[in-house]
Amino acid sequence: MNQPWPVSAAEARKVQELLRADVIVAPLPAMPEFVAGVDVGFEKQGDGSVLTRGVITVHRWPSLELVEYTIARVPTTFPYIPGFLSFRECPAVLKAWEQLTTKPGLLFCDGQGMAHPRRFGVACHLGVLLDVPAIGVAKSRLIGRHDDVAAMKGSTTPLLDGDEVIGTVLRSRNNVKPLYISVGHRVTLDQAVELVDGACRGYRLPEPTRWADGIASRRSGILKKLPEWNLENS
DNA sequence: GCGACAG
DNA sequence: ATCTTGTCGC
Secondary structure, X not given: OOOOOOOOHHHHHHHHHHHHHHOOOOXXXXXXXXXXXXXXXXXXOOOOOEEEEEEEXXXXXXXXXXXEEEEEEEEXXXXXXXXXXXXXXXXXXXXXXXXXXXXXXXXXXXXXOOOOOOOOOHHHXXXXXXXXXXXXXXXXXXXXXXXXXXXXXXXXXXXXXXXXXEEEEEOOOOOOOOEEEEEEEOOOHHHHHHHHHHOOOOOOOOHHHHHHHHHHOOOHHHHOOOXXXXXXXX
């Protein structure tokens, strides 16, 4: 887990083609006691440099109450290139993982899992590196085609790349843009969809993702609900 | 060459 | 992702 990190898309591509063989698609044996939301944000520094801010929120299942969260910052080294997002975001997330007191047994990652050109999106990358079950929860499509999804919450339609099912488009809330769900690691697609749907509490994003996203993007709505927000935290 | 393109 | 205000709808 501490090999030289890719610096170019060409190197990153080789890493993806090597690690994709480690992705395991199998049912989660039992629901873990803790699940987590993973997301990333960026901070421009005065000198023009950029810091990547990784956030992991841990929740008890099935109440989804927040039990802990960590924030880690690292210099941003990899550019944003569609298909190579994980190489830009993982370093900060791995650091945030090391800071956790309670290691969760399932990750809700912001981005694609196998619904990726080489079947190795950020959810697969994190799941394999940490060897923890992971689900890809993306807010928009990277690749694949699909029919329109019914407007009612809970509706789904398969995401296809040719004749291969690479994910599921899920309407997590009435009349809102659907979510793109895919397997990250150690879960089946049907399970992933069921878990995401079961983790939604009236909002478009499942709770873990919503909290991690709120903290990573520094939205006051979520920040003010944090246990100790009067101090000089994040 | 042209268009698409997670965050 | 980030830069940014108000506004339409349930």
